[in-house]
Amino acid sequence: MKQELEQLLRAALSRLAGSTLSQTPPVSAVVVERTREAQHGDFSSNVALRLAKAARKSPRELAAAIVAALPSNALVARAEVAGAGFINFYLTPAAYAGELESIHAHGARYGESALGARERVLVEFVSANPTGPLHVGHGRQAAYGATLANILAAVGYDVSREYYVNDAGRQMDILAVSAWVRYLELCGEELPFPENGYRGDYVRALAQDLKSAAAEASLRRPAAAVLAQLPADAPAGDKEAYIDALIARARELLGPAGFREVLELSLEAMLTDIREDLGEFGVTFDNWCSEHTLAASGAINHALAVLESQHRLYRKGGALWFRATEFGDEKDRVVVRENGQKTYFASDIAYHLNKRERGFSRLIDVLGADHHGYVARVRAGLAAMGQPPDCLEVPLIQFVSLYRGSEKIPMGKREAQFVTLRELRTEVGNDACRFFYLMRSHDQPLDFDLELAKSRSNENPVYYIQYAHARVASVMKQLAARGLAVDRAAGLAAAARLTESHEQAVLQTLTRYPEVLEQAAENRAPHALAHYLRELAHAFHTYYNAQVFIVEDAALRNARLALVLAVQQVVRNGLTLLGVSAPETM
RNA sequence: GUGCCCGUAGCUCAGGCGGAUAGAGCAUCGGCCUUCUAAGCCGAGGGUCGCAGGUUCGAGUCCUGCCGGGCACGCCA
Numbered sequence: 001m002k003q004e005l006e007q008l009l010r011a012a013l014s015r016l017a018g019s020t021l022s023q024t025p026p027v028s029a030v031v032v033e034r035t036r037e038a039q040h041g042d043f044s045s046n047v048a049l050r051l052a053k054a055a056r057k058s059p060r061e062l063a064a065a066i067v068a069a070l071p072s073n074a075l076v077a078r079a080e081v082a083g084a085g086f087i088n089f090y091l092t093p094a095a096y097a098g099e100l101e102s103i104h105a106h107g108a109r110y111g112e113s114a115l116g117a118r119e120r121v122l123v124e125f126v127s128a129n130p131t132g133p134l135h136v137g138h139g140r141q142a143a144y145g146a147t148l149a150n151i152l153a154a155v156g157y158d159v160s161r162e163y164y165v166n167d168a169g170r171q172m173d174i175l176a177v178s179a180w181v182r183y184l185e186l187c188g189e190e191l192p193f194p195e196n197g198y199r200g201d202y203v204r205a206l207a208q209d210l211k212s213a214a215a216e217a218s219l220r221r222p223a224a225a226v227l228a229q230l231p232a233d234a235p236a237g238d239k240e241a242y243i244d245a246l247i248a249r250a251r252e253l254l255g256p257a258g259f260r261e262v263l264e265l266s267l268e269a270m271l272t273d274i275r276e277d278l279g280e281f282g283v284t285f286d287n288w289c290s291e292h293t294l295a296a297s298g299a300i301n302h303a304l305a306v307l308e309s310q311h312r313l314y315r316k317g318g319a320l321w322f323r324a325t326e327f328g329d330e331k332d333r334v335v336v337r338e339n340g341q342k343t344y345f346a347s348d349i350a351y352h353l354n355k356r357e358r359g360f361s362r363l364i365d366v367l368g369a370d371h372h373g374y375v376a377r378v379r380a381g382l383a384a385m386g387q388p389p390d391c392l393e394v395p396l397i398q399f400v401s402l403y404r405g406s407e408k409i410p411m412g413k414r415e416a417q418f419v420t421l422r423e424l425r426t427e428v429g430n431d432a433c434r435f436f437y438l439m440r441s442h443d444q445p446l447d448f449d450l451e452l453a454k455s456r457s458n459e460n461p462v463y464y465i466q467y468a469h470a471r472v473a474s475v476m477k478q479l480a481a482r483g484l485a486v487d488r489a490a491g492l493a494a495a496a497r498l499t500e501s502h503e504q505a506v507l508q509t510l511t512r513y514p515e516v517l518e519q520a521a522e523n524r525a526p527h528a529l530a531h532y533l534r535e536l537a538h539a540f541h542t543y544y545n546a547q548v549f550i551v552e553d554a555a556l557r558n559a560r561l562a563l564v565l566a567v568q569q570v571v572r573n574g575l576t577l578l579g580v581s582a583p584e585t586m
Numbered sequence: 587g588u589g590c591c592c593g594u595a596g597c598u599c600a601g602g603c604g605g606a607u608a609g610a611g612c613a614u615c616g617g618c619c620u621u622c623u624a625a626g627c628c629g630a631g632g633g634u635c636g637c638a639g640g641u642u643c644g645a646g647u648c649c650u651g652c653c654g655g656g657c658a659c660g661c662c663a
Contacts, residue, residue: 028603031603033605035606036607036609037606040606046604046605049643053643059643083605084605084606084644085643086605086606129663131663168663169662169663170662170663171663172663174663240662317661318661320661321661330589330659333661334660334661335661336661338661339661341661343661343662343663344662344663369590369591369656369657369658370658372590372591372658372659373589373590373657373658373659374658376589376590396590396657398591398592398656398657399656399657439599439600440598440599440600441599441600443591443592444592444599445591445592447598449598452612455625460625461611463625464611464625464626466625467623467625468626470623471622471623471626474623475622476622477622478622478623482622523602527600531600531610534610534611535610538610541626541627542626542627542628544622544623544626544627545618545624545626546627546628548621549622585623586623586625
C-alpha cells in the first residue's frame with residue numbers, strides 16, 4: 001500500500017517537473033508515512049515541505065499542485081493538503097479489503113517482499129568459544145541473530161547463517177589439559193587443578209567421556225611424571241606460565257596424537273552440547289566454520305599474501321605488522337608475532353576475506369558489546385585487502401542482567417556460577433526466553449526478570465500475543481460446535497461490512513505488517529516486530545471484547561471471521577519469525 | 587586519557603534517515619465475566635525527552651560542549 005502511494009507521488013512530481021518544479025526530485029525525497037492521528041488520514045507525506053524551498057513556493061501551494069497532479073487510483077479515496085503542507089491520503093474501503101484478501105491468499109508468506117533483491121548476506125552469530133556451555137549473554141545473541149536472519153530472508157535477502165568455531169589456539173589447549181587433569185583425577189591420580197584451567201562441571205563430564213573412550217586408561221600418566229619440575233602455579237607463581245608448561249608436559253607425555261585425541265574429543269563434546277542447546281532454542285546454522293580448518297586450508301597465508309601485495313605489511317621488532325592506521329584504525333596491528341605465531345587478528349581478517357570470496361556481498365557479525373574495539377580493526381583489514389569496508393556491519397548486543405524479582409543475580413565467568421542458557425531456558429521456557437531477549441532493542445542493556453518471564457499472568461507480554469492466536473482458534477472451535485463453518489470467499493466478498501471502528505483499527509494494524517518487516521530488516525531491529533505483534537494483539541483483544549463474531553447474519557459473520565483469521569495468520573507469521581510458538585489453546 | 591553504546595512517566599522501555607497534540611507495558615486508582623477463553627477489555631492520574639548552546643518553517647530525533655552510567659582499549663584468545 002505504502003509503496004503504491006509513493007509511486008503515485010513520484011508520478012505526480014514528474015508531471016510537475018519542468019513547470020512547477022525545475023526537475024524531478026530524487027526518489028529518496030518521496031516519503032510516505034503512516035499517520036499518528038486518524039483525522040490525518042491513513043498515510044501522509046511531507047514531500048511538499050521538503051521541496052518547497054527549492055521550488056520557491058509555499059509548502060501548501062506546492063502540496064496543492066502535487067495533489068492536483070496525482071493520478072487517480074483505486075486505493076485512494078481522497079488526498080488533501082493539511083497543516084503546514086502535508087499531503088494526507090484517505091484510503092478507500094476497497095484498499096483494505098484488497099489487503100485482507102492478500103493476507104488470505106498469501107497465508108504463511110504474507111509479509112514477504114523483494115526488498116533484499118536476493119543479495120547474499122552472511123549472518124555470523126553466537127560463535128562462542130567451544131570451551132564451555134553457552135551463557136545467558138550468548139542466548140541474547142542467538143535470539144537476535146536467528147531472528148534477524150529470519151526477517152532478512154522474509155524480505156528477500158539470500159541469507160546464510162554461520163557459527164565461527166574458534167577451535168585453534170591456546171584456549172583449546174587449556175580446555176584439553178583441563179579435561180585431562182580431571183580425567184587423571186578420575187583415574188585416581190592426585191594432582192592439583194591448574195588455577196587457569198576451566199573449572200566448570202562440564203569439564204568433569206568431558207573427563208568421563210575421555211575415560212569411557214580411552215581404552216584401558218591409555219591416557220593415564222602418573223601424577224609425579226605430570227608434575228615433575230613444573231613452575232609454581234598461582235598464587236605463588238604465574239598461572240599463565242604454569243598452564244603453558246602443563247600443556248607442554250601433556251603433549252610430551254601423550255605424544256602429539258594422544259594430545260590431539262584429548263583435544264578433539266573435548267571439542268566435539270562441547271560443540272555437540274552447544275549445537276543441541278541452540279537447536280532446542282530454535283536456532284540453527286547453515287554452516288559451522290572451523291578456524292582450524294580455515295587455517296589448514298591456507299586462508300591466513302592467502303590473506304597475508306594479499307596484504308603483502310598491497311604493501312600493507314612491515315617488520316618491526318621481529319614481528320610482522322599491518323598498517324591498520326592507514327585505514328582508520330587507531331594503531332597498527334601485529335599479524336605474525338615475534339615467535340612466528342599468527343595472531344588472532346590475522347585469522348580474523350582472513351576469515352572475513354574468505355566470507356567475501358565465498359560470494360557474500362554483505363557481512364553481518366553479531367557480537368557482544370565488549371567486542372566493539374574489534375570492528376575498526378577488521379574493517380581496516382577488509383579495506384586493505386581491497387574490499388569495501390562498509391560491507392561489514394556489526395550489531396553489538398548489549399549485556400544481559402538476570403533478576404529474580406528485584407534481586408540481581410550475580411554473574412561472572414570466573415566464579416563458575418554464571419547462568420547457562422540451558423538453565424534459563426529450562427526455567428522460563430523457550431518461548432518466553434526468545435521473546436524477552438527480543439523485546440528490547442539490542443543496543444540497550446537487558447534486564448531479564450525470571451519471575452516475570454515465568455509468570456502466567458497479564459504481566460507477561462508473550463502470553464498476551466499467543467493468547468490472541470489461541471483465542472481465534474477457540475472462536476473457530478465454537479463455530480464448529482454450533483454446526484457452522486467459515487466461508488472465507490463469502491467473508492472477503494462482504495469485507496465492506498467491516499465498518500465498526502474496532503474493525504477499522506484491526507485492518508489498519510494488520511496492513512502495517514509488511515512495512516514493519518521491512519523496517520525491522522533495514523534497521524536490523526527485530527524488536528520492532530515484537531512490539532508490533534503486541535499492538536496487533538491489543539487491537540484484536542479490544543475488538544474481541546467489543547464485538548461478537550459469530551452472529552446470525554452469515555455475510556457479516558463470514559466477514560468478521562475472515563478478519564479474525566487474518567489476525568491469526570499474521571500473528572503466527574510474526575511469532576514464527578521470532579522463533580516463538582503460536583499455540584491453538586492456552 | 588582515547589574510542590563505542592546509553593540517559594524519555596514512579597519502574598522497565600518504544601519512538602532516532604527531523605514533521606502535526608511525545609507513546610506502551612508494569613505499578614497506582616476506578617469500572618466490566620448468565621453471552622465466541624477475564625492469560626482479556628474500558629477509564630483516570632502521571633513528562634523541563636540528562637543539562638546548555640547551535641542548525642531551520644519545524645528538534646525527543648541532527649551538530650557541538652558539559653554532566654552521569656556501561657563497555658573496550660595486548661606480539662591474550
